[in-house]
Amino acid sequence: MANQVPGTQSFSRSIGLLQHICDRATPPNLQNLLEECAFTRPTLYRLLAGLEAENLITQTRDKRFKPGVRLINMARTALTQSDIRDISREALIKLRNQTRETVHLAVPSGEGLVYIEKIESLETVRMSSTIGTFVPLHSSGVGKAYLSALPEDDLAAFLRDADLRPITRFTTTDASRLRTQIMTCRMQGFIFDNQENEEGIACFGAAILDDQLRPIGAISVSVPLFRLNEDESHYSAPLLECVRGLSGGIG
Amino acid sequence: MANQVPGTQSFSRSIGLLQHICDRATPPNLQNLLEECAFTRPTLYRLLAGLEAENLITQTRDKRFKPGVRLINMARTALTQSDIRDISREALIKLRNQTRETVHLAVPSGEGLVYIEKIESLETVRMSSTIGTFVPLHSSGVGKAYLSALPEDDLAAFLRDADLRPITRFTTTDASRLRTQIMTCRMQGFIFDNQENEEGIACFGAAILDDQLRPIGAISVSVPLFRLNEDESHYSAPLLECVRGLSGGIG
DNA sequence: CAGAGATGTCCATATAATGGACAAAGATTT
DNA sequence: AAATCTTTGTCCATTATATGGACATCTCTG
Incomplete structure (x- = not known):
């Protein structure tokens, strides 16, 4: 769970956040994530922005975060391979x-x-x-x-x-x-x-x-x-x- | 394509690498990745180690890199949501x-x-x-x-x-x-x-x-x-x- | 409209990520 | 079997990057 691999902290954090968003029964908003994950506010903003820029998450109208469809595309190739x-x-x-x-x-x-x-x-x-x-x-x-x-x-x-x-x-x-x-x-x-x-x-x-x-x-x-x-x-x-x-x- | 979001360079690089591995018709080895992606050797090693630690890729016996099953799991929730x-x-x-x-x-x-x-x-x-x-x-x-x-x-x-x-x-x-x-x-x-x-x-x-x-x-x-x-x-x-x-x- | 709470941004700082350079392991030649 | 070249892997000084404290702004609530 901890960051074993040196030099990949931010990546590990981003993926952890993505996983957390995927795991939530109901899409979290910023508030939820701040409480549930151990990130400071600016860090959370950055990580979310990074995930969104990569189409790995999307924001709903009411500022909640959901897994994005990029994942589905990647998974297809994972299954294929x-x-x-x-x-x-x-x-x-x-x-x-x-x-x-x-x-x-x-x-x-x-x-x-x-x-x-x-x-x-x-x-x-x-x-x-x-x-x-x-x-x-x-x-x-x-x-x-x-x-x-x-x-x-x-x-x-x-x-x-x-x-x-x-x-x-x-x-x-x-x-x-x-x-x-x-x-x-x-x-x-x-x-x-x-x-x-x-x-x-x-x-x-x-x-x-x-x-x-x-x-x-x-x-x-x-x-x-x-x-x-x-x-x-x-x-x-x-x-x-x-x-x-x-x-x-x-x- | 370029890194629009400041403060997420390494994440963007990692995801780009993952996407590249997913897109390859045949699983690349280190050599291939070194040629095809614009990463220096140590950087590539780190990114790969990070991806592997997160189960997003796996190495085959002959040191080739394939998309990992973690993606499939995440995609499931993406579809569900x-x-x-x-x-x-x-x-x-x-x-x-x-x-x-x-x-x-x-x-x-x-x-x-x-x-x-x-x-x-x-x-x-x-x-x-x-x-x-x-x-x-x-x-x-x-x-x-x-x-x-x-x-x-x-x-x-x-x-x-x-x-x-x-x-x-x-x-x-x-x-x-x-x-x-x-x-x-x-x-x-x-x-x-x-x-x-x-x-x-x-x-x-x-x-x-x-x-x-x-x-x-x-x-x-x-x-x-x-x-x-x-x-x-x-x-x-x-x-x-x-x-x-x-x-x-x-x- | 004042006060509390939530949301978003800035920027100095520390540290995490970077890549040049070197070492180790394999392959190839003499 | 030694020598040379090639490939693979790691170290670590440097600096650019990610971090989070602090502040600004926007949004409710009484």
Whole structure:
């Protein structure tokens, strides 16, 4: 969170501000930002002016700040250039067909993962649904699957430092319980997540590994609880087949 | 393009670099960037380190730089917070149903417009298709429609300064011809664009106005040439109805 | 219309960003 | 295998840049 890289303070501040504006449920005005961010008034003005000049934010009529469309344009190219996404699409579609449920592909971003692909039925899918959504490592199938593929040192560091905040009332917030789950995942190659990230949704997750067995992302199958098949292997078998097909072949 | 806003040089540089990395067809390495951008070696290193620390870019194994997934996450919120998109969705679907053709919604970004919504058939639509794509003002239906709704001063300034580069071999590259087309659009409320932005695709565009009659975006109906209906009003009538319904009601 | 609060700008200062110059690591030649 | 060249990465003095205290202006409210 702090400014690790020397010589980039102002950039880091600007991006932090942009992120804050993006994260707000409702577009903030200057007052809000002054209170919520630790910037002095002139600094805030400058940062905002810089962001606006780059079309990264826009002002509404009533002087509120919203994310700008430049971001959407940049994101398009980011998605286009994501080779893991291209490579895995076919396999994801197959997995969706086998399980008949929604499948997601997530890759690391910051402290967690971000969904970069979603395959559901043949209905309209667009970015606003879930592509681009951030998911914490501790509360999601993809997250725990990813954790389970991390080297022991990194996992230990995560469990020590992470903020295991509850996302739903089912979220695991206890580090040792989380470790147990992760160990189970290491054993069986996948994890079952019961409503930890979204109430009413269970989910099976498994990691995609590169040729050095380091995780590069994770795949999940999400199932509405009411229609969850008793037989776990109905989901886990195709899922494992899917990630095995992808692992090693990427990067 | 130059750094207009004082006190934001380094930020502007960083974003410029990010944009350049996004724009590259193939991920650049350090060497490429050094040649293509006007940065000294140490500066480039710093900017890259800053971008990477913020997850805005990632390095591939072979030291090439690609856009990072943080962008996708931010873009999601940008789309979510776009009220024009929410407000117009219903009307766009209706327009698609009436014309049976693909419809787009575009809003200003930088020198041109960016598509922020697309409604085609009931087939899968995802961001990588066209949402997020930048379109120039002079070569597209949405662009010219937008121009036609600009105050005369702004239009004149655009025609004077703009770089009317050909996008296809049908693109209007002559300012006075462009003005004629725009005047036609002002008269009839919509514009017909014949393959100027994409070969084989014709398109009808019309602007959405706010309550002060300033353009806030534009809508287009795109038709593959081979199935273009002779009767223009087949497209223009629903299009005009659509933008009239939306204009004034936004902002 | 006075007072309080919010909004916007200036500019001296400190510090963060800059880039010339050097070092280290790889590649290529003799 | 040594020598030379090329590429890649880092240091640090310098200065231009970003910073924020202070002041000006505009906007409510009683």
